Amino acid sequence: MLLDTYGRIATDLRVSLTDRCNLRCTYCMPEEGLQWLGKPxxxxxDEIVRMVRIAVTLLGVKDVRFTGGEPLLRPGVVGIVERCAALEPRPRMSLTTNGxxxxxxxxxxxDAGLNRxxxxxxxxxxxxFQTLTRRKRHDDVIRGLEAARDAGLTPVKVNTxxxxxxxxxxxxxxxxxxxxxxYELRFIEQMPLDAQHGWQRDDMVTADEILTSLGGRFTLTPxxxxxxxxxxxxxxxxxxxxAxxxxxxxxxxxxxxxxxxxRLTADGQIRNCLFAREESDLRGPLRDGAGDEEMAELWKKAMWGKKAGSGLDDPVAFQQPERPMSAIGG
Structure with missing residues (x-):
């Protein structure tokens, strides 16, 4: 099991397939100038599938979410999904995309085995949309949503x-x-994970504000x-x-x-928290010939040191991670 010192067990793996994206959302990255990871x-x-296999067969992971960047920019994404769907036990698999x-x-x-x-x-x-993303691709996202629904990748969740x-x-x-x-809509508070480190707590639209706005038209029952x-x-x-x-x-x-x-980043680093400022390298041991059991032990060690919280509840002490969301994976 991927256990930490606070008794939490990680059963949900987020796998970033790439740090690249075909949008430039203002709350995520600058319009230009962001340095991408090199192919090497x-x-x-094969390495991604092996890491997922270790997680599923040796470490108790049950859910796998493929993320980016934009994961559909990864040429082998369908094949990765298909190979992971063949694992025993078979993980539940989802994908987060800009559509x-x-x-x-x-x-x-x-057909490859993705669930939703x-x-x-x-x-x-x-x-x-163009203001937020710096791209004229709104119609493409709408068509993508419809295609996902028609393909049965449900429930289709929309992140806003x-x-x-x-x-x-x-x-x-x-x-x-x-x-x-x-579709099932989910509002997400803007998080301090932008590449330009321009996030301001006072500028964020809070959950309470969102619920107040929705309450003016709908009756919401927790x-x-x-x-x-x-x-x-x-x-x-x-x-x-x-609904x-x-x-x-x-x-x-x-x-x-x-x-x-x-979380497994596209360059093979384990992050035990989205907001962590430290990472554990698994790519090095993987390429140096470490066996599955050794890789599993390294992964368990990385998770054992997980902190009690993200630190976001302490506005004075919180420090934003160096990596932006596009390089971490959601």
Missing amino acids: DLLTD IGLARTAAALR VNVSLDTLRPDV VLMRGINDDEAPELLQWALDHG EPDAARGHAPAERWLVDGGP RVGVIASVTRPFCRACDRT
Whole structure:
């Protein structure tokens, strides 16, 4: 098991397939100038599959989420999914994407064994989308969402970050749209993981603000804590259900005590927390010929040192990680 000193057990693995992205979201990266990882630094497809196999067969991981950057930019993504689906025991597999490549890959990913997707979409307005992402790709994301739903990669979850003065007035409109199209919407507080380190706590749209905005149009009933489990999203039934909306309040309502995640970066580093400032190198031992059992022990050691919390609840002492979200994986 991937156990830490606080008794938490990591059963959810996030695997970053690349640090590259075809959008330039303002809360994630600058418009240009970000240094990408070189190809020799990236884990190969075989190395990724081996690391997932070690996690699933030796360390008790049950859920695998492929992330980026934008994971659909990885040429071998379908093959990676297919090979991981053949593992025993078979992990539940999902993928977090900006949706741009889903229209052409959703059916192939389903056939390979992917269970579902999370798609990032912050606005229903193409002009606002261009402002936020610096790209004219709104229609591509909408088509990607439809393709994922039609392929049966359900529930299709939509991740939305609200930015003050840009799209913070869209919360009720976004929820109604998600209800109309059969998507499950999750609002995420903007987190301090931008490459330019420009995040300001006072600029963030908080969970309380989001819920107040939604409450003006919908009746929200909190789900019991037991229904949430280890999930980061607090969820509410919308107008009595069965439709739900979630809010991930990483900053104002940290959920570190229930964290069950471990992260593998695209260059083979283990991160035991999204906001960690330290990493444990597994790529080196992997390429130096370490066996599966040795790799598993190194991974367990990396998780044993996990801190009690992310530190986000201490505005004075918190230090943002050097790596941005695109290089960490969600």
